[in-house]
Amino acid sequence: MNAINQILSWIPSLLNATGVTLLLTVCSVCAALVLSVFLALGKISRFQPLSKLAGAYIFFFRGTPLLMQLFFIYYTLPMLVPALTINSRFLAAFVAFSLNVAAYLAEIIRAAIQSIDKGQMEAGKSLGLSYGQAMRLVIIPQAYKRMIPPICNEFVMVLKDTSLVSIIALTDLTFQTKIIAANKASSLVYIPAMLIYLVMTALFTVIFDRLEKKLSVYE
Amino acid sequence: MPIIETIDLCKSFGQLEVLKDVSLSVEQGEVVVILGPSGAGKSTYLRSLNELETITSGKILIGGELLDERRGGHSLVKLTPEQRTQILLRMGMVFQRFNLFPHKTAAENIMLAPVNVKGIKEALAREQALDLLNKVGLADKADEYPARLSGGQQQRVAIARALAMEPQIMLFDEPTSALDPELVGDVLTVMKDLAQSGITMLVVTHEMGFAREAADRVVFMCDGTISEESSPDEFFTNPQNPRARQFLNSIL
Numbered sequence: 144m145n146a147i148n149q150i151l152s153w154i155p156s157l158l159n160a161t162g163v164t165l166l167l168t169v170c171s172v173c174a175a176l177v178l179s180v181f182l183a184l185g186k187i188s189r190f191q192p193l194s195k196l197a198g199a200y201i202f203f204f205r206g207t208p209l210l211m212q213l214f215f216i217y218y219t220l221p222m223l224v225p226a227l228t229i230n231s232r233f234l235a236a237f238v239a240f241s242l243n244v245a246a247y248l249a250e251i252i253r254a255a256i257q258s259i260d261k262g263q264m265e266a267g268k269s270l271g272l273s274y275g276q277a278m279r280l281v282i283i284p285q286a287y288k289r290m291i292p293p294i295c296n297e298f299v300m301v302l303k304d305t306s307l308v309s310i311i312a313l314t315d316l317t318f319q320t321k322i323i324a325a326n327k328a329s330s331l332v333y334i335p336a337m338l339i340y341l342v343m344t345a346l347f348t349v350i351f352d353r354l355e356k357k358l359s360v361y362e
Numbered sequence: 363m364p365i366i367e368t369i370d371l372c373k374s375f376g377q378l379e380v381l382k383d384v385s386l387s388v389e390q391g392e393v394v395v396i397l398g399p400s401g402a403g404k405s406t407y408l409r410s411l412n413e414l415e416t417i418t419s420g421k422i423l424i425g426g427e428l429l430d431e432r433r434g435g436h437s438l439v440k441l442t443p444e445q446r447t448q449i450l451l452r453m454g455m456v457f458q459r460f461n462l463f464p465h466k467t468a469a470e471n472i473m474l475a476p477v478n479v480k481g482i483k484e485a486l487a488r489e490q491a492l493d494l495l496n497k498v499g500l501a502d503k504a505d506e507y508p509a510r511l512s513g514g515q516q517q518r519v520a521i522a523r524a525l526a527m528e529p530q531i532m533l534f535d536e537p538t539s540a541l542d543p544e545l546v547g548d549v550l551t552v553m554k555d556l557a558q559s560g561i562t563m564l565v566v567t568h569e570m571g572f573a574r575e576a577a578d579r580v581v582f583m584c585d586g587t588i589s590e591e592s593s594p595d596e597f598f599t600n601p602q603n604p605r606a607r608q609f610l611n612s613i614l
């Protein structure tokens with residue numbers, strides 16, 4: 144009973160920190176989505192320099208550990224370019240996650256666009272649509288339904304990955320858990336913390352499943 | 363003046379020479395059927411005309427205007443995108459696999475290009491779409507999605523969609539090859555009506571009945587070259603080229 148009371152007493156501060164975790168996840172994924180659309184369109188563009196540039200970006204951010212990227216942005220960048228110093232831990236984490244997640248989302252979006260039958264673009268062109276018009280009116284409206292499931296999946300991954308930010312001492316759910324564990328000398332705190340993560344991922348999974356069902360109506 | 367003229371058209375995919383010096387002229391209002399075995403380069407030829415494929419060398423004139431001229435893969439003509447679109451819009455294309463837009467209804471498929479390319483008002487475009495659907499015998503299917511139409515119906519919507527841009531030339535690439543046999547007739551009927559209407563047609567097909575009835579001229583293509591060009595009567599009764607004879611025997 145004592146243990147349960149103890150755990151319950153930690154809940155308010157854990158929930159407070161959960162807000163940071165959620166805010167970071169939602170903000171990063173939203174920013175990443177915007178950036179990833181440009182990256183994906185750049186990568187499939189027939190204009191080689193653009194395609195190469197987007198390809199290099201994606202290769203770099205998927206090919207190096209997220210933790211290193213976080214360190215780089217928070218510690219290394221200010222050394223190299225003082226003007227790019229980010230004092231706010233939250234902002235640094237947000238930038239690192241946005242840049243990283245954008246690379247993964249770009250690949251999801253690119254794959255979805257390229258999964259659309261080539262005949263669709265050809266039909267569009269044969270009707271006089273420009274490349275941009277065909278993308279906007281024909282390809283993307285079909286592709287976006289195929290992007291939703293993997294994007295939702297990515298969101299849940301990011302939600303868990305944000306626990307990395309505890310390393311730069313941003314008070315997210317994981318960092319708050321570590322503080323409690325250290326101060327109270329009790330590792331019990333990991334139990335409610337993990338449960339909170341679990342509830343969040345379960346919640347989002349259910350919401351996203353609903354969304355997917357709604358969107359797949361006429362395919 | 364021919365409405366389509368290609369001079370020494372060549373097209374290679376890497377090392378593979380698919381079209382070898384194909385020269386062909388089609389007069390306004392003519393219905394030309396292209397026959398030939400699979401792999402002859404028929405699709406590639408049609409697709410080169412509306413620039414779905416880029417030719418390696420040769421010359422393409424549409425309505426007397428130079429659309430493309432290339433030597434060794436390099437273009438010798440500089441058209442602005444507007445000029446190019448202007449010429450390309452004289453041609454409509456119908457594909458073997460229909461390629462309707464699955465997220466749009468039949469009417470929306472037809473309206474899409476008139477509204478977005480020509481800037482026609484939605485209401486007017488819809489009116490025209492309904493007219494066209496009526497012409498291809500699908501007046502009652504305007505608000506159906508392609509997935510709910512049979513192959514034959516989809517192909518007729520695709521024909522209506524191409525016609526909505528009011529092309530002078532219609533290119534058909536095996537329009538009935540993907541259809542169940544019982545659905546072929548409806549599509550051919552629409553095509554025959556179209557042939558009567560005076561529009562210029564270039565049709566790749568294996569439907570010999572259509573070639574006999576509707577074609578003004580038959581072009582036999584084989585190994586990337588045109589090996590025979592004659593009237594349907596002559597072609598079907600007395601083909602000159604041995605490969606054409608062989609082809610006719612294999613098909614009949």
Ligand SMILES: Nc1ncnc2c1ncn2[C@@H]1O[C@H](COP(=O)(O)OP(=O)(O)O)[C@@H](O)[C@H]1O
Binds near residue numbers: 378399403404406
């Ligand atoms: N995109 C392509 N890449 C490489 N080879 C192609 C491509 N398209 C067609 N070919 C080849 O070109 C030849 C002619 O093809 P095609 O024009 O489709 O013939 P047809 O329509 O007469 O059956 C075939 O050998 C085919 O494999």
Ligand SMILES: [Mg+2]
Binds near residue numbers: 405406536
């Ligand atoms: Mg073909």
